[in-house]
Amino acid sequence: MLNIIWLLLLVSGIIVAALNGNIEVVSQAALGAARDAVEVCFNLIGIMALWLGIMKIAEKGGLIQLLAYLLNPLLKRLFPSVPAGHPAMGAIVLNLSANMLGLGNAATPFGMKAMQEMQRLNGGSDQASAAMCTFLALNTSCITLVPATIIGIRVSCGSVDPTEIVGACIFATCCASTVAISLDWLLRNLTRPERRKQ
Amino acid sequence: MILKMLDTVSRWAIPFLLLAIPVYGFLKRLPVYETFVEGAEEGFYTAVKIIPFLVGMLVAISVFRASGAMDYAIQAIMPLMQKLGAPAEVMPLALMRPLSGSGALGLATELIKIYGPDSLIGRMASVMQGTTDTTFFVLTVYFGSVGIKRYRYALLTGLSADITGLIASIYVCNLLFN
Numbered sequence A: 001m002l003n004i005i006w007l008l009l010l011v012s013g014i015i016v017a018a019l020n021g022n023i024e025v026v027s028q029a030a031l032g033a034a035r036d037a038v039e040v041c042f043n044l045i046g047i048m049a050l051w052l053g054i055m056k057i058a059e060k061g062g063l064i065q066l067l068a069y070l071l072n073p074l075l076k077r078l079f080p081s082v083p084a085g086h087p088a089m090g091a092i093v094l095n096l097s098a099n100m101l102g103l104g105n106a107a108t109p110f111g112m113k114a115m116q117e118m119q120r121l122n123g124g125s126d127q128a129s130a131a132m133c134t135f136l137a138l139n140t141s142c143i144t145l146v147p148a149t150i151i152g153i154r155v156s157c158g159s160v161d162p163t164e165i166v167g168a169c170i171f172a173t174c175c176a177s178t179v180a181i182s183l184d185w186l187l188r189n190l191t192r193p194e195r196r197k198q
Numbered sequence B: 001m002i003l004k005m006l007d008t009v010s011r012w013a014i015p016f017l018l019l020a021i022p023v024y025g026f027l028k029r030l031p032v033y034e035t036f037v038e039g040a041e042e043g044f045y046t047a048v049k050i051i052p053f054l055v056g057m058l059v060a061i062s063v064f065r066a067s068g069a070m071d072y073a074i075q076a077i078m079p080l081m082q083k084l085g086a087p088a089e090v091m092p093l094a095l096m097r098p099l100s101g102s103g104a105l106g107l108a109t110e111l112i113k114i115y116g117p118d119s120l121i122g123r124m125a126s127v128m129q130g131t132t133d134t135t136f137f138v139l140t141v142y143f144g145s146v147g148i149k150r151y152r153y154a155l156l157t158g159l160s161a162d163i164t165g166l167i168a169s170i171y172v173c174n175l176l177f178n
Helices: A004-021 A024-060 A063-070 A072-078 A089-099 A102-119 A130-140 A148-156 A166-190 B002-027 B032-067 B071-083 B088-096 B100-115 B120-131 B135-145 B155-176
Strands: none
Touching: A004 A102, A004 A130, A004 B032, A024 A063, A024 A102, A024 B032, A024 B155, A063 A089, A063 B100, A072 A089, A072 B100, A089 A102, A089 A130, A089 A148, A102 A148, A102 B135, A130 A166, A130 B120, A130 B135, A130 B155, A148 B100, A166 B120, A166 B155, B032 B071, B032 B100, B032 B135, B071 B088, B071 B100, B088 B120, B100 B120, B120 B135, B120 B155, B135 B155
């Protein structure tokens, strides 16, 4: 699916640019985006290093495992393939909590840690495991209790009640999460991992 | 009240973690600084590992946007979205949201500035921005960091959640604010 979407984005973009007679836009956009992508990754390095360092202390001290153990009754339903008390669970909890609090910067490194732990269980395959798909379904549709950025923009534009949208956001996210979790469950049980292509 | 509390929690969360975890490690007799550095080392490799994935994805999205192909896509879904009760002005934001975080934030800010934060359009833009995440970015970065190339059904689930969030945002805004 991703292969098709990626190709579609590129091909339709280039065709439209050609038909509109501004083909030079394509090269500008492509080269600019390639540079931006590296910048995004470089900006991540420091934040990643900070939180992965802190995570290491929590992990070696047994804090992550404790967190995973405490939330196991809930997590084992969502992630049946991850063993109880596995560090992946602890990282998942931290990622989702950070997401809910609107701490995007801290959420990403926690999420990477969770992915690394799940990749270990996945045997280093280049194909997503069921647990990863569930985690990302939760992550992308996760409730943000404090949508800080958008509230900030509303404040700066002189809103009478900048936080009035929070209830609506929570309602809409709950709908999204419900669909994500049910669809993930359905697809997990209906599909099988592809065989490795030679 | 609850919001004020949540706001305080999110303000204190990072300092709290930075305090609690190292102190906890120290009490557990860990060499805290050495352990920190050992973990931090992974930060660089993880970030670098994402580069090829992100370059691929951002280039495709950027070409799609800049060429004007995205505007045609917006025109195509316009009648459907208007049936759902969305003003034409929020269309570009709706389509941008799963593709590009910074792009969506820019569009939302513009809509809030032009139409005012307390107009229907301004509120709808706020809710859309506050509801869903940038699915393409999240999948690219998270899968990229561990070298996953085949996403299976993850993209389908993520995009279905986005569409649901979008429709729910339109519905709830019309209900509450119109």
